[in-house]
Structure formats: C-alpha cells, structure tokens
Amino acid sequence: METEVMDVDEAELRKLRWRCRRGMRELDQLLERWLEQRWRQSPTAQREVFLRLLDSEDDRLWRWFLGQEAPGDVKIAALVEQIRSLPH
Template sequence: MSQAPDDEAELRKLRWRCRRGMRELDQLLERWLERRWRQSPTHEREVFLRLLDTEDDRLWRWFLGHETPPDADLAALIQHIRQLPV
C-alpha cells in the first residue's frame, strides 16, 4: 500500500524536524516516526509534534530520566519511545 503524496511530503518534513544534531535523539525520534506515525491517532500525533517543538537539552534530560515533562501526555509518549526496540 503506497502513501499519498501529501503523506510522504509530511513525513519528509517530520524526518527533517527529527534531526536534532545529537545522534541519540535523532534515532529515538526517527524510530517512533517510522514505526508509529502512520497508525497513530491524531491526539498522539499532536503530542509528538509538541515534543518536536521542545529544546534539545530538555528533550535529552527527559529521555535520560533526569527530569519529567510537566505534561502527562509528553511523559507517556517519551516513555513509549524509550521502550521501542532498537
């Protein structure tokens, strides 16, 4: 099943946004994008977009568990991303 051109364009833009300049963050974000984006409900997609709007240093502290996001939806998504198999 092929993706609609608009879907592919959106995925290309999101892949670019997942490139953070820190390989570990790139891999975490891109892994979720590739494995979950297409089947995710709108709400989960919106949470992922908010995650992409977060500064890299804060993201890194959240993914390492040094800090907890103030938003429960972000915290749940980060936990889900951390648990995705490599």
C-alpha cells in the first residue's frame, strides 16, 4: 500500500515537473525549486494555489517574480513571495 502511494506521488511529481518547464530557464528554476523543496509537506490548499499559479502565462509569472506587477489573488501573491524567498 505504501509503495502504491509513493508511486502515485512520484508520478504526480513527474507531471508537475513537466508543467514547471516554461519558456524561460529562470522561471523553470523558481517553480521547480518550490516543487522540490515545499510540495511534499504543503497542505492541499497551498498545492491548489501552486497549480493555479502554473496556469498563469509565462510573461505574467515573470513580472510577478520580478516584482514589476502584483497578482490580483492574495493567495497567489503570497506564494510568489514564498517562492522568491526560497534559498537557491
């Protein structure tokens, strides 16, 4: 049973890693860093915010991460700040 859960988690992570791949290496690194460092221990609600973040357009994501624009959604804005502050 535990092996099945691990297999599902790893399959989900592989899909998410693919979704984190954007047209810009810097975005890839930011998104993948959060995925690797925070996804497993994050509550479902925060995972859902991350999935919504992944639905955003690359140019908008880049402006958010550069601090040139703020997301209209406070939960996404908080996650963007958390991602920006992760150690490299």
